[in-house]
Amino acid sequence: MSDAVSPLATPFPALPAIAGVTPRVARAGYKDWGRCDLTYVELAEGTSVAGVFTRNVCCSSEVELGRIYVKQGLGRALVVNAGNSNAFTGYRGREAVEQIMAQVADHLGCAKEQVFVSSTGVIGVPLPKDKARAGVESALAAPECTWEEAARTIGTTDTFAKGATATAMIGDTTVTLCAIIKGSGMIAPDMATMLGYVFTDAAVEPAFLQQLLSAANLRTFSCITVDSDTSTSDTVLAFATGKAGNAPLASFDSPGADAFAAALEDVCRQLAHLVVRDGEGAQKFITVHVTGAVSDESARRVGLAIANSPLVKTAIAGEDANWGRVVMAVGKAGEPADRDRLSIGFGGTWAAKEGQPLADYDEAPVAAHLRGREIGIEVDLGLGDGSATVWTCDLTHGYISINADYRS
Amino acid sequence: MSDAVSPLATPFPALPAIAGVTPRVARAGYKDWGRCDLTYVELAEGTSVAGVFTRNVCCSSEVELGRIYVKQGLGRALVVNAGNSNAFTGYRGREAVEQIMAQVADHLGCAKEQVFVSSTGVIGVPLPKDKARAGVESALAAPECTWEEAARTIGTTDTFAKGATATAMIGDTTVTLCAIIKGSGMIAPDMATMLGYVFTDAAVEPAFLQQLLSAANLRTFSCITVDSDTSTSDTVLAFATGKAGNAPLASFDSPGADAFAAALEDVCRQLAHLVVRDGEGAQKFITVHVTGAVSDESARRVGLAIANSPLVKTAIAGEDANWGRVVMAVGKAGEPADRDRLSIGFGGTWAAKEGQPLADYDEAPVAAHLRGREIGIEVDLGLGDGSATVWTCDLTHGYISINADYRS
Numbered sequence: 001m002s003d004a005v006s007p008l009a010t011p012f013p014a015l016p017a018i019a020g021v022t023p024r025v026a027r028a029g030y031k032d033w034g035r036c037d038l039t040y041v042e043l044a045e046g047t048s049v050a051g052v053f054t055r056n057v058c059c060s061s062e063v064e065l066g067r068i069y070v071k072q073g074l075g076r077a078l079v080v081n082a083g084n085s086n087a088f089t090g091y092r093g094r095e096a097v098e099q100i101m102a103q104v105a106d107h108l109g110c111a112k113e114q115v116f117v118s119s120t121g122v123i124g125v126p127l128p129k130d131k132a133r134a135g136v137e138s139a140l141a142a143p144e145c146t147w148e149e150a151a152r153t154i155g156t157t158d159t160f161a162k163g164a165t166a167t168a169m170i171g172d173t174t175v176t177l178c179a180i181i182k183g184s185g186m187i188a189p190d191m192a193t194m195l196g197y198v199f200t201d202a203a204v205e206p207a208f209l210q211q212l213l214s215a216a217n218l219r220t221f222s223c224i225t226v227d228s229d230t231s232t233s234d235t236v237l238a239f240a241t242g243k244a245g246n247a248p249l250a251s252f253d254s255p256g257a258d259a260f261a262a263a264l265e266d267v268c269r270q271l272a273h274l275v276v277r278d279g280e281g282a283q284k285f286i287t288v289h290v291t292g293a294v295s296d297e298s299a300r301r302v303g304l305a306i307a308n309s310p311l312v313k314t315a316i317a318g319e320d321a322n323w324g325r326v327v328m329a330v331g332k333a334g335e336p337a338d339r340d341r342l343s344i345g346f347g348g349t350w351a352a353k354e355g356q357p358l359a360d361y362d363e364a365p366v367a368a369h370l371r372g373r374e375i376g377i378e379v380d381l382g383l384g385d386g387s388a389t390v391w392t393c394d395l396t397h398g399y400i401s402i403n404a405d406y407r408s
Numbered sequence: 409m410s411d412a413v414s415p416l417a418t419p420f421p422a423l424p425a426i427a428g429v430t431p432r433v434a435r436a437g438y439k440d441w442g443r444c445d446l447t448y449v450e451l452a453e454g455t456s457v458a459g460v461f462t463r464n465v466c467c468s469s470e471v472e473l474g475r476i477y478v479k480q481g482l483g484r485a486l487v488v489n490a491g492n493s494n495a496f497t498g499y500r501g502r503e504a505v506e507q508i509m510a511q512v513a514d515h516l517g518c519a520k521e522q523v524f525v526s527s528t529g530v531i532g533v534p535l536p537k538d539k540a541r542a543g544v545e546s547a548l549a550a551p552e553c554t555w556e557e558a559a560r561t562i563g564t565t566d567t568f569a570k571g572a573t574a575t576a577m578i579g580d581t582t583v584t585l586c587a588i589i590k591g592s593g594m595i596a597p598d599m600a601t602m603l604g605y606v607f608t609d610a611a612v613e614p615a616f617l618q619q620l621l622s623a624a625n626l627r628t629f630s631c632i633t634v635d636s637d638t639s640t641s642d643t644v645l646a647f648a649t650g651k652a653g654n655a656p657l658a659s660f661d662s663p664g665a666d667a668f669a670a671a672l673e674d675v676c677r678q679l680a681h682l683v684v685r686d687g688e689g690a691q692k693f694i695t696v697h698v699t700g701a702v703s704d705e706s707a708r709r710v711g712l713a714i715a716n717s718p719l720v721k722t723a724i725a726g727e728d729a730n731w732g733r734v735v736m737a738v739g740k741a742g743e744p745a746d747r748d749r750l751s752i753g754f755g756g757t758w759a760a761k762e763g764q765p766l767a768d769y770d771e772a773p774v775a776a777h778l779r780g781r782e783i784g785i786e787v788d789l790g791l792g793d794g795s796a797t798v799w800t801c802d803l804t805h806g807y808i809s810i811n812a813d814y815r816s
Contacts, residue, residue, distance in 0.1 A: 058739030058747045088735045088747065090764035123732025124765050310718070311811055318812030324531025327496045331466030339466045339496065356498035357532050397808050403719055404726030404804075 008277040008285050008373060008393070009160040015147040015178045016165065019201045020044030020241030023150040024142040028135025030083035030121065030128070036153045038132075040139035041078040041197070042108070044241045048203075049075030049116065050210035052217045054234035060087035061094040062117050065101075066235060069113040073206030075239050076110040079136065080154045080195060081119040082182070084127050092126035099129055103136050118195050118235050120182060121156050151180040154195055157402065158182050158278050164270030168202070168263035170246035170256030175202035177263055181271040183234075183278070196221070196236040196271050202260055203242035205250040212261050213238045213268075220268040223300060223390045225307050226279035238264070276391045281398025284316055286375045286391065293386030298335045303390030305333035306377060313395035316377075319370040321363055323351040330379060341382030346370065354382065416685040416693050416781060416801070417568040423555040423586045424573065428452030428649025429607045431558040432550040436543025438491035438529065438536070444561045446540075447488040448547035449605070450516070452649045456611075457483030457524065458618035460625045462642035468495035469502040470525050473509075474643060477521040481614030483647050484518040486605060487544065488562045489527040490590070492535050500534035507537055511544050526603050526643050528590060529564050559588040562603055565810065566590050566686050572678035576610070576671035578654040578664030583610035585671055589679040591686070604629070604644040604679050610668055611650035613658040620669050621646045621676075628676035631708060631798045633715045634687035646672070684799045689806025692724055694783045694799065701794030706743045711798030713741035714785060721803035724785075727778040729771055731759040738787060749790030754778065762790065 021043060025036040051070040053063045079100050086093045097117050105112035119127060145153075151161035164179045181196035204212075213236065221236060242248065249257045277285055288306050293299035306312055309329040315322040323344040330337050340355035347369030351361050369375065375394075429451060433444040459478040461471045487508050494501045505525050513520035527535060553561075559569035572587045589604035612620075621644065629644060650656065657665045685693055696714050701707035714720055717737040723730040731752040738745050748763035755777030759769050777783065783802075 056736065056739035058735045058745065058750065085732075088732060088750075088760065088763065088765075090748065092764075123735055124760065310807070314808055314811035317808065320812070324493075324496060327466045327531055328464065331464035337465050340498065342466065342496075352496065352532065355496065356500075357496075395808065396812075397805050399718070400722055400725065400803065400805050400808060403722035404728070 004159060006159045006278050006282055008282055010274070010277065012148045012151065012161050012163055013165060015163050016176055018176060018178050018199045018241065019243030020047060021199045021239070022144050023147065024139050025145045025149055025153040026135050026139035026142050028081065028131045030081060030131060033083065036149070037082045038135040038139055039080040039150050039153045040136065041150070041199070043076050043078070043239050044243060045076065046242055047075050048073060048206040048209050048240040048242070049237060050206060050213040051235060051237045052214060052221070058088060060085060060119060061097045062086060062119050063235060065097060066116055069116070072113055074114050075116055076108050076114040077104045077116070078197060078237065078239070079104060079115065079117045081117070081127060081132065082154055082156055083121040084119055084125055085121045085123050086119040086127040087123045089124065089126040096127035096129050096132055100132055100136055103133060107140050116237055120154070120195050147178060147180060154180065154182040156182065157280065160278060162271065162274035162278065164267040164274070166263040166266040168256065168259040170202060170249065170260060173244050173246040175200055175244045175246055175260065177267050179267045179271055181275060183275040195234065198236070198238040198264065198267055200238070200240045201242070201244035202240050203244065203246050203248040204240040204260065205248055208250050209238055209240055212264050215261070216265040216268040219265060220272040223303070223388065224272045224276050225304060225390070225392050226276065273391060276393050279393035280402045281396040281400070282393030283396050283398070284373055284375050284394040286316055286377060286393060288377045288379070288390045288392065289387070290379045290381065290390070291387045292381040292383055293388070294336045294384040295386040296388055297386070299386040299388035300390065301335050302330055302333045302337070302379065302381065303388050305329045306379065307390045307392035310395055313392065316370065316375055317394040317396045319367070321346055321351060321366045321370060326377060326379065336383060337381050338383065343380040343382065345378040347376045348378070412567060414567045414686050414690055416690055418682070418685065420556045420559065420569050420571055421573060423571050424584055426584060426586050426607045426649065427609045427651030428455060429647070430552050431555065432547050433553050433557055433561040434543050434547035434550050436489065436539045438489060438539060441491065444557070445490045446543040446547055447558050447561045448544065449486040449558070449607070451484050451486070451647050452651060453484065454650055455483050456481060456614040456617050456648040456650070457645060458614060458621040459643060459645045460622060466496060468493060468527060469505045470494060470527050471643060473505060474524055477524070480521055482522050483524055483645070484516050484522040485512045485524070486645065486647070487512060487523065487525045488603060489525070489535060489540065490562055490564055491529040492527055492533055493529045493531050494527040494535040495531045497532065497534040504535035504537050504540055508540055508544055511541060515548050524645055528562070528603050555586060555588060562588065562590045564590065565688065568686060570679065570682035570686065572675040572682070574671040574674045576664065576667040578610060578657065578668060581652050581654040583608055583652045583654055583668065585675050587675045587679055589683060591683040603642065606644070606646040606672065606675055608646070608648045609650070609652035610648050611652065611654050611656040612648040612668065613656055616658050617646055617648055620672050623669070624673040624676040627673060628680040631711070631796065632680045632684050633712060633798070633800050634684065681799060684801050687801035688810045689804040689808070690801030691804050691806070692781055692783050692802040694724055694785060694801060696785045696787070696798045696800065697795070698787045698789065698798070699795045700789040700791055701796070702744045702792040703794040704796055705794070707794040707796035708798065709743050710738055710741045710745070710787065710789065711796050713737045714787065715798045715800035718803055721800065724778065724783055725802040725804045727775070729754055729759060729774045729778060734785060734787065744791060745789055746791065751788040751790065753786040755784045756786070
C-alpha cells in the first residue's frame with residue numbers, strides 16, 4: 001500500500017464473516033515490503049465458483065488456468081500473490097502456479113483444479129517457487145484474519161483497502177455477500193479489470209453463478225476505466241459456499257434469484273467504484289451518464305470514449321467546463337452520433353443543447369460543481385433509448401509521478 | 409505559439425517559393441494574441457486540390473464543406489483561422505465559413521467551392537463574422553509572406569513553426585513540394601489529425617493527387633499519435649499548381665509518378681514527425697517498429713496500441729525499460745498475437761524473446777538508450793510478414809500542465 005491515501009478513499013466497511021469462508025494471510029516476501037503479500041482463502045467443500053477474466057491475449061498462466069478450471073464449477077481455495085504478476089514468464093511462471101495448486105490441493109485433499117491462483121505486480125519476473133512454497137505453507141498454518149487484512153494483503157499500488165457487502169432474501173433465508181478487490185492502475189474495461197473476489201454463503205449452482213457474474217460484470221467492472229490500459233492478470237471470482245442453507249439457486253425461476261442477482265451486482269458496482277476511487281493520481285470521481293444512444297452498448301462505448309479521453313480527464317482535473325472536449329470524445333467514439341442533436345451537461349446543468357452552446361448558459365453552477373470531488377458529465381445523443389453509466393477519475397500530475405518511476 | 413519551445417524542436421527548414429502559390433498573413437484578432445492569426449494562400453488558376461479529413465463525426469463546418477468541395481478538384485485559395493476552431497457552433501459557425509468563401513471568391517472571381525477554409529482553436533464558440541471579414545480583407549491586401557510566417561500563423565499551442573520540403577524529377581522537370589503544418593495536442597490517427605498543407609508546382613490531375621495523398625496519409629499522419637484524442641477539425645490539403653510545366657501526372661503509368669509519390673510521402677512523413685516532436689509536454693520522440701504481424705494493418709494497430717498506452721508513455725518518460733507494459737499493450741490491441749512468440753526490444757537490444765525475459769539480458773545499453781531524446785521500441789510478433797512504424801512522444805507532467813488549464 002502506498003503512503004498517501006487517495007482523497008477519494010472511503011473507510012473499509014464492516015464486513016461480516018461468511019460461513020464456509022476462512023481467510024488467512026502470510027508473508028512470502030515477493031518484494032521487500034514490510035507486510036503480508038500472500039492471501040489464502042479456504043472454502044467449504046461443495047463451494048460453487050464462477051469467474052470473469054482479462055481478454056488481454058498476453059495473459060498470465062494464472063488467468064489461463066483459472067479460465068479453464070472455473071468451468072468445473074467447484075472451488076476449495078484461493079491464493080493471491082501480491083508484488084509479482086508472474087505474467088509473461090513462460091513455462092517457469094506456469095510451473096510456479098501449478099506448484100501452488102498442488103501444494104494446497106495436497107493439504108486439503110481436493111483436486112488441484114479446485115485451487116484458484118491470482119498474482120499481481122510487476123510483469124516478466126517468474127514467481128519464485130521457493131518463496132511461494134514457504135509462503136503458502138505459512139498461510140496454511142496462519143490464524144483466520146479479518147476481511148480488511150485480506151483486502152490490504154492483495155493490494156499493490158492501492159492506497160486504501162477495498163471491501164463491499166450486501167444481503168439478499170432467498171425465501172426465508174438471508175444470504176450475505178462479502179467482497180474485496182485490488183486495483184488502481186492498468187484499469188480498462190472489456191473484461192474484469194482488476195483482482196476482485198466475492199464470497200457468499202448462498203447456495204447457487206455454478207452455471208447460474210457464472211451467468212449472474214458475467215451479467216453483473218458487463219454493467220460494473222466493464223463500465224470503469226482509469227487509464228485505458230488492460231492488465232494481463234485481471235480476474236474476478238465469485239464463490240458461493242451454500243452454508244446459508246437456502247434452496248439452491250439454479251436459474252431466474254428459482255425463488256429469490258432476482259434478489260441475489262441484485263445483491264451480486266450491488267457488490268460488484270461497489271467494488272468497481274472503489275477501484276476508480278483509488279485510480280492512480282485521482283482527485284475526482286467522474287460519473288459519465290449517456291442517454292439517447294441507439295443502444296445500451298453504443299451508449300457504453302460513447303461513455304468509455306469520454307472516460308478514456310486524456311483531454312476530458314485533464315479538463316476535469318483543471319476544473320474546466322470544457323464541454324468541447326466532450327464533443328470531441330463523442331465524435332471519435334465510432335458510434336452513431338449527430339452533432340446537431342447532441343447535448344452536453346455537467347452536474348445537471350446543460351452547457352450545450354442540440355449541437356450548439358446554450359445562449360443563456362450560466363457557467364457559475366457548473367464551475368462550483370467542478371470544484372467538488374464527485375463530478376457528473378451528462379451526454380444526450382438525441383437518437384434513441386440506449387443509455388449507460390460509466391465511471392472514471394481525472395488525469396493528474398499524480399498519475400505521471402506514480403507511473404514514471406513505478407518499477408525502478 | 410507557446411513560450412517554452414519543445415526540446416524536440418527542429419529548426420524551420422529553408423523552403424523555396426512555389427510558382428503559383430502566394431501566402432499572406434493578417435491579424436483577425438480571434439484571440440488577444442499579439443500576432444497574426446489568419447493565413448491566406450492564393451493559388452494559380454487551374455490548381456489541383458486533394459484532401460483528407462477527420463473522421464470525428466462531430467466535425468466542424470469547415471471539414472464538412474471541404475470534404476464536399478475537394479471533389480470538384482480545383483483550388484484557388486486557402487484561408488486558415490487560428491484561435492477558434494468554429495466546431496460545434498451550428499448554423500452560426502457555418503455562416504461564418506460561407507461568408508469567408510464568398511468574400512474570397514468575389515475577390516478572385518472564382519467559384520466559392522474553390523476556396524478552402526480551416527479553423528483551429530477552442531471548440532464551441534462561433535467564429536465571429538465581423539473579425540473574419542476584416543481579417544480576410546486585410547490579408548487580401550497584405551504583402552506576400554515567408555513560409556515560416558505562414559507556418560507560425562496557423563499554429564495555436566504549437567511551440568515551434570513546422571515546415572518540410574522535397575523535390576522529384578518528372579521527366580526532365582524538377583518539381584518542388586513545400587508544406588506546413590500545425591498540431592501538438594488532440595492528436596490521434598485514423599484520419600488526418602492536424603491542419604497540414606502541401607503545395608507543389610507539379611502538374612497532377614486532381615483524382616491522382618487524391619489517390620497519392622490518401623495513400624501517403626495511411627503511412628504518415630495515420631501512424632502518429634500524441635494523446636489518442638481526435639480533433640473535430642483535422643485536415644490535410646494538397647495543392648498542385650502545375651507551374652513547373654511537367655507533363656501532368658494522371659496515374660502511376662505517367663513517367664515520374666513514382667518519384668512524385670515518394671516525394672509527397674516524404675513531406676507528409678516530415679510533417680507528421682514534426683507534430684509528434686511538438687506533442688504537448690513531449691520530452692522524447694518514440695518510434696515503435698512492429699514486425700511479424702499477420703498484416704501491415706494489424707502491425708499498425710498493435711503499434712498504435714503501444715503508442716497510445718499511458719503506461720508505456722509514462723515508462724518512457726521515466727526512462728524505465730518496463731517492457732512488461734509493452735507486452736500488456738500488445739495484448740490489449742485486439743489483434744492476433746501469441747504471448748509465447750512475442751519479442752520486445754528497446755533501441756535495438758532485445759529484452760524479451762519468444763514470450764520470456766532473456767536470461768542474459770543486459771539492461772545497461774537499454775538504460776543508456778532511454779536517457780536519450782530519440783527512443784526506439786521494437787516488437788516482433790513472430791506470426792507473419794506484416795510490419796508498420798508508428799511515432800509518438802512520451803507522457804509527462806508537461807502534458808497535464810498544458811491541458812489542465814488550456815481554456816481557463
